[in-house]
Amino acid sequence: MLEAESLSKLRILLWDIDGTILLSKVSGSYKRYFASTMEKVFGSAGELDSVMPSGMTDTQIMYEALKSRNLTPEDILSKRSLLLRVFREEMLKVLECKAEGFFVLNGVREALEKTSLYKDVFVNALLTGNLSVAAEIKLRSVGLWDYFADSPNAFGEISCDRKVLASYVAGLFQNKYDFNFSPQQFIIIGDTPNDIVTARSFGAKVISVATGKYSYEDLLRYKPDAVFDDLSDTEKFLETLQNV
Numbered sequence: 548m549l550e551a552e553s554l555s556k557l558r559i560l561l562w563d564i565d566g567t568i569l570l571s572k573v574s575g576s577y578k579r580y581f582a583s584t585m586e587k588v589f590g591s592a593g594e595l596d597s598v599m600p601s602g603m604t605d606t607q608i609m610y611e612a613l614k615s616r617n618l619t620p621e622d623i624l625s626k627r628s629l630l631l632r633v634f635r636e637e638m639l640k641v642l643e644c645k646a647e648g649f650f651v652l653n654g655v656r657e658a659l660e661k662t663s664l665y666k667d668v669f670v671n672a673l674l675t676g677n678l679s680v681a682a683e684i685k686l687r688s689v690g691l692w693d694y695f696a697d698s699p700n701a702f703g704e705i706s707c708d709r710k711v712l713a714s715y716v717a718g719l720f721q722n723k724y725d726f727n728f729s730p731q732q733f734i735i736i737g738d739t740p741n742d743i744v745t746a747r748s749f750g751a752k753v754i755s756v757a758t759g760k761y762s763y764e765d766l767l768r769y770k771p772d773a774v775f776d777d778l779s780d781t782e783k784f785l786e787t788l789q790n791v
């Protein structure tokens with residue numbers, strides 16, 4: 548364990564997954580396992596086709612699709628354990644078809660490798676809207692799960708509101724290290740305006756990457772601490788992590 552002085556300098560990197568670490572090889576293929584899961588757990592996929600999922604938690608996507616049928620966020624979250632079990636089964640079924648799957652975005656593998664070498668400077672963890680089962684399946688499929696397996700992570704089953712995940716993950720860090728980290732020690736790395744809003748609501752730093760649905764200019768409008776086209780320049784990314 549690190550001493551209090553080192554802990555006060557630690558930079559906690561909170562990674563988003565979709566559009567930041569990786570992307571699906573088949574755009575929109577998530578709808579197949581979302582729809583079959585929602586039918587089994589909630590009896591309907593509702594208006595899933597009209598939901599714009601970027602930046603939402605998986606449970607929020609389900610809520611948005613089902614709210615016209617009078618389901619509340621609490622109704623969705625109350626089915627948490629069934630939801631995780633069915634989602635995992637349905638996702639694996641779809642991914643068995645080899646054309647499906649995920650690819651790692653430019654520079655991410657190198658950024659994780661490099662940052663994990665400096666254990667007294669950086670910690671990698673997840674702040675993702677993905678359900679925990681989805682995060683693990685996706686990251687395992689591209690060989691990156693081990694970077695996060697033992698980290699305090701925040702997943703989509705915690706809340707339908709991404710902003711809640713930031714204070715949740717901070718609480719996990721406080722418990723694990725028995726240290727009260729300041730909000731500015733957390734750096735959210737994400738591809739959507741929602742990642743920026745989440746960081747600001749908590750007081751965290753935020754680095755945006757234009758590797759998802761939003762352009763560099765789109766993201767700049769929300770005033771993140773830094774924006775990258777992608778993470779291919781590892782040195783520049785590491786330098787930015789130190790200086791934001």
Ligand SMILES: [Mg+2]
Nearest residue numbers: 563565566738
């Ligand atoms: Mg994302």
